[in-house]
Amino acid sequence: MNDKADENDRPGFHCPVPLDRYPGVLLAHGGGGTLMHRLIEEVFVSAFSNLGLEARHDGARLDVGSVRLAFTTDSYVVKPLFFPGGDIGSLAVNGTVNDLAMCGARPLYLSAGFILEEGLPMETLQRIVGSMRRAAEAADVRLVTGDTKVVDRGKCDGMFINTAGIGIVEHALDIRPASVRPGDAVILSGDIGRHGMAVMAVREGLAFESTIESDCAALAGPVLALVQAGIEIHCLRDPTRGGLASALVEIAEAAACGVHLDEDAIPVRADVQAACEILGFDPLYVASEGRFVAFVAAGDAERALALLRAHPLGRDACRIGSVTSGGPGPVVMKCRLGGSRIVDMLSGEQLPRIC
Amino acid sequence: MNDKADENDRPGFHCPVPLDRYPGVLLAHGGGGTLMHRLIEEVFVSAFSNLGLEARHDGARLDVGSVRLAFTTDSYVVKPLFFPGGDIGSLAVNGTVNDLAMCGARPLYLSAGFILEEGLPMETLQRIVGSMRRAAEAADVRLVTGDTKVVDRGKCDGMFINTAGIGIVEHALDIRPASVRPGDAVILSGDIGRHGMAVMAVREGLAFESTIESDCAALAGPVLALVQAGIEIHCLRDPTRGGLASALVEIAEAAACGVHLDEDAIPVRADVQAACEILGFDPLYVASEGRFVAFVAAGDAERALALLRAHPLGRDACRIGSVTSGGPGPVVMKCRLGGSRIVDMLSGEQLPRIC
Numbered sequence: 001m002n003d004k005a006d007e008n009d010r011p012g013f014h015c016p017v018p019l020d021r022y023p024g025v026l027l028a029h030g031g032g033g034t035l036m037h038r039l040i041e042e043v044f045v046s047a048f049s050n051l052g053l054e055a056r057h058d059g060a061r062l063d064v065g066s067v068r069l070a071f072t073t074d075s076y077v078v079k080p081l082f083f084p085g086g087d088i089g090s091l092a093v094n095g096t097v098n099d100l101a102m103c104g105a106r107p108l109y110l111s112a113g114f115i116l117e118e119g120l121p122m123e124t125l126q127r128i129v130g131s132m133r134r135a136a137e138a139a140d141v142r143l144v145t146g147d148t149k150v151v152d153r154g155k156c157d158g159m160f161i162n163t164a165g166i167g168i169v170e171h172a173l174d175i176r177p178a179s180v181r182p183g184d185a186v187i188l189s190g191d192i193g194r195h196g197m198a199v200m201a202v203r204e205g206l207a208f209e210s211t212i213e214s215d216c217a218a219l220a221g222p223v224l225a226l227v228q229a230g231i232e233i234h235c236l237r238d239p240t241r242g243g244l245a246s247a248l249v250e251i252a253e254a255a256a257c258g259v260h261l262d263e264d265a266i267p268v269r270a271d272v273q274a275a276c277e278i279l280g281f282d283p284l285y286v287a288s289e290g291r292f293v294a295f296v297a298a299g300d301a302e303r304a305l306a307l308l309r310a311h312p313l314g315r316d317a318c319r320i321g322s323v324t325s326g327g328p329g330p331v332v333m334k335c336r337l338g339g340s341r342i343v344d345m346l347s348g349e350q351l352p353r354i355c
Numbered sequence: 356m357n358d359k360a361d362e363n364d365r366p367g368f369h370c371p372v373p374l375d376r377y378p379g380v381l382l383a384h385g386g387g388g389t390l391m392h393r394l395i396e397e398v399f400v401s402a403f404s405n406l407g408l409e410a411r412h413d414g415a416r417l418d419v420g421s422v423r424l425a426f427t428t429d430s431y432v433v434k435p436l437f438f439p440g441g442d443i444g445s446l447a448v449n450g451t452v453n454d455l456a457m458c459g460a461r462p463l464y465l466s467a468g469f470i471l472e473e474g475l476p477m478e479t480l481q482r483i484v485g486s487m488r489r490a491a492e493a494a495d496v497r498l499v500t501g502d503t504k505v506v507d508r509g510k511c512d513g514m515f516i517n518t519a520g521i522g523i524v525e526h527a528l529d530i531r532p533a534s535v536r537p538g539d540a541v542i543l544s545g546d547i548g549r550h551g552m553a554v555m556a557v558r559e560g561l562a563f564e565s566t567i568e569s570d571c572a573a574l575a576g577p578v579l580a581l582v583q584a585g586i587e588i589h590c591l592r593d594p595t596r597g598g599l600a601s602a603l604v605e606i607a608e609a610a611a612c613g614v615h616l617d618e619d620a621i622p623v624r625a626d627v628q629a630a631c632e633i634l635g636f637d638p639l640y641v642a643s644e645g646r647f648v649a650f651v652a653a654g655d656a657e658r659a660l661a662l663l664r665a666h667p668l669g670r671d672a673c674r675i676g677s678v679t680s681g682g683p684g685p686v687v688m689k690c691r692l693g694g695s696r697i698v699d700m701l702s703g704e705q706l707p708r709i710c
Contacts, residue, residue, distance in 0.1 A: 022477060023476060023477060023478075024473075024474045024475060024476050024477060025471045025472065025473060025474060025475040025476075025477065025480065025505055026473060026505070027473050027505050027507065028505075029471070029503070029505050030471070030503055030504045030505030030506075031505075036503065039503065040501075040503065043477075043480060043481055043484055044484060044501060044503070047481075047484045047485060047487070047488045048484075048487075048488060048491075048498045048501075053498055053499060053500070053501065059500050060464070060466075060499035060500040062463075062464055062499065062521070064419075064422050064424065064463065064521070064523060065420075065421065065422040065523070066420065066421055066422070067419050067420040067421070067422045069419065069521070071464055071466060071499060071500055071521060072466065072500050073466035073467070073468045073500055073501065073502050073517070073519055074468065074502045075468040075469070075470050075502055075504045075517060076504075077470060077504045077506050108417075108419065109415070109417055109426060111415075111426060111427065111428035111519045112428070113428045113429065113430040113468075113517045113519075114430070115430050115432060115470075115515055116380045116384070116385070117380065118379075118380060118381060118382050119379045119380060120379060120380040121378060121379050121380075122377060122378055122379060122380065122398075123378075125380065125398060126398055126402075129398055129399060129402045129403075130402060132402070132403075133402045133403060136403075143403045143408055144408060144415035144417065144426060145408070145414050145415040145426055145427050145428055146395075146399060146403075146408065146428065147428050147429045147430055148384070148385055148391065148394065148395065148399070149385045149430050149431075149432045149708075149710075150380055150381070150382050150383075150384050150385030150386075150707070151385075151432050151511075151512070151515075151708065152382065152707075152708075154509065154510075155509075155510065155511060155512060156506075156510060156511060156515075157506070157510060160470055160506075160511075160515065162428070162430060162468045162517035162519075164428055164466045164468075164517075164519030166417070166419070166424070166426060166521065168419060168420070352505075352507075353504075353506065353507075355504075
């Protein structure tokens with residue numbers, strides 16, 4: 001047994017194949033699972049760590065003068081551009097607003113970088129820009145700077161959008177994976193998997209009895225409700241690429257804790273569950289774009305739930321589990337039909353280009 | 356004659372064809388010329404102006420608490436990824452650092468959003484990431500947050516990179532086109548056109564006697580030297596897409612002033628001039644990535660020149676013209692061979708995908 005095999009066999013380390021065995025980038029390197037994490041650790045963190053890169057969080061926290069800022073970025077390459085419940089424009093605004101919210105920050109300003117494909121109908125661009133405007137107004141953020149590039153036909157599937165965001169941190173909480181403690185309550189703000197299945201259904205031309213709409217929404221409202229009420233929040237995460245399972249495993253590993261989940265407590269809508277069964281997906285790994293997980297001190301759990309349920313975006317909030325000392329990493333789920341199983345990070349790519 | 360024709364005939368308005376006559380996006384909409392400006396004005400500004408978009412500047416200036424920030428973004432789609440004097444990585448760092456510098460800000464933090472093509476050699480990615488690290492270290496900025504997406508083969512020519520940047524404004528100057536006044540000196544920090552010709556030559560497989568290297572560099576150093584010396588700077592701009600001509604026309608129009616240029620004073624290296632002649636380009640419209648124009652109060656012009664010439668990136672700085680009251684917009688150039696001509700904004704696309 002060589003060193004590589006040893007390394008890959010140690011518990012909590014989920015990528016069976018080292019990066020250097022892949023000579024080229026795979027779609028799975030963007031999937032939010034273990035391959036993406038290896039790429040980030042081995043290429044980006046190793047290059048940028050001394051430049052301050054915070055790799056295991058949705059954004060960076062920065063002190064500028066006397067002001068505490070959060071700063072984050074995401075590119076959006078969703079295919080198709082329009083899907084039930086949203087489009088690449090609303091997704092690009094809400095996604096970055098949510099990354100700021102997951103730092104516990106109040107989102108203030110966004111930038112927008114457009115990469116447009118030659119031949120993109122001007123009317124399509126205008127619809128998407130209008131959608132961004134409405135999403136920014138709804139989230140109370142200002143879109144203050146931008147950039148436009150045009151590339152040749154066939155080179156970007158209509159358009160890609162990057163947004164970066166600045167938010168202000170107005171509390172003394174240290175919201176990040178390392179703050180998670182055994183005993184913390186794990187609270188989920190609503191049902192999971194809608195965004196991924198909405199995009200997948202329209203992309204594959206699947207018609208279900210009802211149309212599954214993306215849950216795409218800006219989450220700063222319910223998050224700031226918790227912050228302002230003084231809830232002792234330890235970590236926040238929106239389960240996008242890789243889904244709820246990958247988000248929980250990543251946080252548990254970074255916190256050197258375990259998580260016990262109760263499958264029965266995790267809300268999945270019947271239509272999403274049915275679509276997942278037809279297509280062979282596990283909803284635990286399917287992206288949401290309007291949900292978040294909060295790790296809060298156990299004593300604040302009931303109050304946090306009540307606050308979330310009073311908010312339109314947290315009506316179905318529920319406690320789905322607890323943090324244990326059994327780390328680093330194992331997320332164990334008590335199954336609906338009895339028994340329990342280890343929940344792993346997504347190993348590759350389940351749903352390419354859903355955000 | 357209808358209203359549209361009237362509008363397009365008025366002086367200082369350089370786009371002969373209204374946007375709605377283009378049903379789709381053209382490469383020229385990304386070229387830095389009049390078509391791009393129409394796209395920005397008619398699509399982005401009309402949607403986002405009430406959200407605070409500053410369209411005629413390289414970045415936004417924001418007050419957050421007691422701190423004055425600059426915030427900017429650019430996407431980079433340069434083809435090919437590597438060119439003499441740089442690559443998409445160093446360009447993505449320096450370009451955004453320079454946009455912050457053009458706001459008179461000290462660059463502090465960058466984000467990086469990568470869109471990678473399936474199949475991109477891992478070694479290529481690592482080379483480019485290494486180049487970004489070196490450029491960030493040289494420019495003294497921290498790369499603090501990022502994002503990676505992967506798209507299918509053929510969908511992004513290897514990789515696109517977006518960077519956004521935050522800088523701090525540590526002076527009371529109001530650096531923007533509207534601050535430009537008749538009588539201001541127009542100072543150029545060095546020779547123009549190298550970046551565009553370097554990319555073009557390698558893309559077209561052209562071999563000249565000497566290799567033209569991109570001037571790609573971070574400009575915060577020489578800009579902050581001017582700021583710290585108390586030079587009364589009114590406006591700064593790096594002549595990237597659209598070249599020096601488009602940058603000057605845009606500023607003159609926004610300032611409702613004119614500009615008188617002296618062709619003889621504008622430095623163009625002999626190899627760049629020769630390559631432009633062979634390919635039929637006018638160096639006034641060819642992008643630089645390590646040069647800037649400063650509009651300064653006339654009384655400070657000599658001191659500004661001395662400061663710039665003392666800096667390695669400003670050794671060839673020179674005064675190329677003056678601001679006149681003859682606005683809005685005409686940029687008039689006294690030609691080397693006698694006579695003078697009106698310098699217009701680039702009307703479409705001269706060099707696609709050079710940044």
